[in-house]
Structures are given as structure tokens and as C-alpha cells.
Amino acid sequence: MRKLWAGVDVGKEFHWAWVVDAEGTRVLARRVENDESDVLALIAEIIGLGADEISWAVDLTTVESALLLTILFERGQRVCYLPGRAVNQAAAGYRSEGKTDAKDARIIADQARMRRDLAVLRPSDELIVELRMLTGRRTDLVHDRTRAINRLRQLLTAICPALERAADITGHRGWVLLLSRYQRPKALRRAGISRLTTLLTGLGLRERTAARIAEAAVAAAKSQATRLPGEEITAGLVAGLSKEVMRLDGQITDLDTAIEDRFRRHHLAAVITSLPGMGFRLGAEFLAATGDLSAFSSAGHLAAYAGLAPVPNDSGKRTGRLHRPQRYNRALRRVFYMSALTSIRWDPSSRVYYDRKRADGKGAKGAVIALARRRVDVLWALLRDNRTWEPQRLAAATPAA
Structure with missing residues (x-):
């Protein structure tokens, strides 16, 4: 039985493919555009070599490899996964100190030929792919929200440190709503507890919660009469970041709805x-x-x-x-x-x-x-x-x- 091992160094714009036989001798090596026609041509070329069995191996399973893997799975090809860390560790055992995509493809193919512990990849169903995309996007948004809140706190400290200490930005959206309208101590003192409570209640907060936030904000504002440098510009930035946090909160909520809807469809x-x-x-x-x-x-x-x-x-x-x-x-x-x-x-x-x-x-x-x-x-x-x-x-x- 003649067996071949095809190693693919996956890239965003193009891949490098390297094929070896049972002795590790190169049978084929070439660059492949990350395009359907070129990928199909490569697979047809390797299948046309007349091997009784072909084993494929890739170093990435991310979106860059999605087209290649989908086409391979549709044609019933066996695909293994060799992590990039393993490729780098094995590289020391091959000639030449330089690193190229072609050399990595050769290492992937040769390691797939020698090793029996590589994980075999399986095609993912549509629901799992959707969950990966949605959960990944949610993680990105949560990180963006964390960065925005950290920057918001830093800028708020530049206006009124007491207000930054009092504001529970991460714990309650009412503070973000308030900071999108009022940022400077003088403006908060002038508005007063009653007006701020009415404002927050009109924005959807319970009256008791709105009153508690208003009281804390006004108390913090009264503790500082000194105007800090750049207060006007900083206040505008605080307002903008507050609106950004609210926008991110809305996107995260929408994603949670989509994630739950698809998750509930899964049989487990x-x-x-x-x-x-x-x-x-x-x-x-x-x-x-x-x-x-x-x-x-x-x-x-x-x-x-x-x-x-x-x-x-x-x-x-x-x-x-x-x-x-x-x-x-x-x-x-x-x-x-x-x-x-x-x-x-x-x-x-x-x-x-x-x-x-x-x-x-x-x-x-x-x-x-x-x-x-x-x-x-x-x-x-x-x-x-x-x-x-x-x-x-x-x-x-x-x-x-």
C-alpha cells in the first residue's frame, strides 16, 4: 500500500503544501492560494498521485483554514492537527536555521508521517460554528467594554476623584447613564438630588435606586470645589465613553439573546x-x-x-x-x-x-x-x-x- 502525507502550513492569503512518501521523500511542494479553485486543484493533484491512502495535517484550525478544511472534509479526506508549538519545537531537528512557510509545511508533513498521537479533526456542524463565532465576538465586546470602563475611570479621576470613588460603573448601569449627562462637580451640584433622581427614573431606573445614585453623586460633587485643568475637554470624553459603554452593553445583550437561542437548539x-x-x-x-x-x-x-x-x-x-x-x-x-x-x-x-x-x-x-x-x-x-x-x-x- 502506497501512503502519502500532505502537510499544509496555513496562512491568510496563501498556504504552503508539502507531500512526502513513507521514506520522507518529497513528492510535491508548492504554494496554494487561499482560494477555492486553487485549493481544489491542489487536492485533485495530490489525489492524482495514485496513493492508496492520503493523510493531511494542518497547523491551524482557525478561520484561515476554514475553506481548506471544509473542502477536505467534503471529499472524505483524513485531516490531523499539529499545533504550531509542536512545529517550532520539531524545527530544530531539520536542516537550515532559517524559517520559511515551505520548511514549516515540510515539518508538518514529516511529523504527520512519524507520529501517531496527532488529533484527528472532524467537521463541525453549523450550530457549533455559529456558537464559536458568537461567543468569540462576545468576548471581544467584553474586552472592549472593560477597556472603555478603565479609561472612563481614569478620566473621571482627572475631573473629580471623589466622584470616581463613588461611581459604581461596573455594578450598575445607572452610573453610566448619569455620567453620559453630568460629569463635572459644579453641574452635579447645580442639578441637585431631585432633578438627577427624576432624570434617572425617566431613563428606566427604579426611584429608590435613582435616588441612591443621585445622593452619592451630589455628595461627591460637594466634596470638591476646585476646578481641575482640562475639565471641559475631559468631561466631553467621559460623556463619550459613557455612551460607548452603553452601546457595548446593548450589543452584548443582543449577542446573549442570539447565543442562548442557538444554544437551546443543541440536543445536549x-x-x-x-x-x-x-x-x-x-x-x-x-x-x-x-x-x-x-x-x-x-x-x-x-x-x-x-x-x-x-x-x-x-x-x-x-x-x-x-x-x-x-x-x-x-x-x-x-x-x-x-x-x-x-x-x-x-x-x-x-x-x-x-x-x-x-x-x-x-x-x-x-x-x-x-x-x-x-x-x-x-x-x-x-x-x-x-x-x-x-x-x-x-x-x-x-x-x-
């Missing part, structure tokens, strides 16, 4: 959200990170992918030490970590487990990670059996760690 949505601490947002991020759950053979496999299965770090007489693996999915680790934090607050059994780990000498973060690892086993069992979480049943079935 009820199973995932039945686990305490897993709402639709974390559930959507879980599906976006894992994709085809059949790719994971066990709970330990899933935990390793999430970076929750420590690996040995022994050397000489130093044995028994463990550390976090370097290769893992950080988005999936975040899902389990955040859900564990939430479950400590709302789920009694999770709280008991967390307290037991703290009593055993673990720090707060270590205890949360231990709980997250335990929850991987629980969620895996639920997904495997396609059943929802039942506290008493799982408490009896899950051994203490």
Missing part, C-alpha cells in the same frame, strides 16, 4: 445546564470549545484538553511533582473554572467539596481547580448517559476525591 443543552453553575453562556462556550464530543474518549481526556489533568514534573531525585500542561484549551479551562466558582456559591455539595479541599491544605485557587476537575467527571457522565443532573443520585455515585 438541557444536560449541560442542569449541572449547577453552568448557564447558557458557559454552556455555549463549552460547546464552542469542544465541538464534536465524540472526539473525547474519556473524562480524563476531556480534563486533559481543559488543562485540569496535571502532568509529572520529575527530574533526578525530585519525584512526585505535578504541574499544569503547556498544551490545553484555555477557553475550556475557563468554562470549568468559572462554573466551579459559581457552584461554590449556589450548590451545597460543591461548597462541601471546596471546604474539604481547603481543610486539606489547598489554597483557594487550588481548591477551585480541584472542584473543576471533579465537575469534568460529573459532566462527562451526564453527557455519556444523556441525562440531567440529580444531586442525590450523583452524590451517591461519585466517589470522593
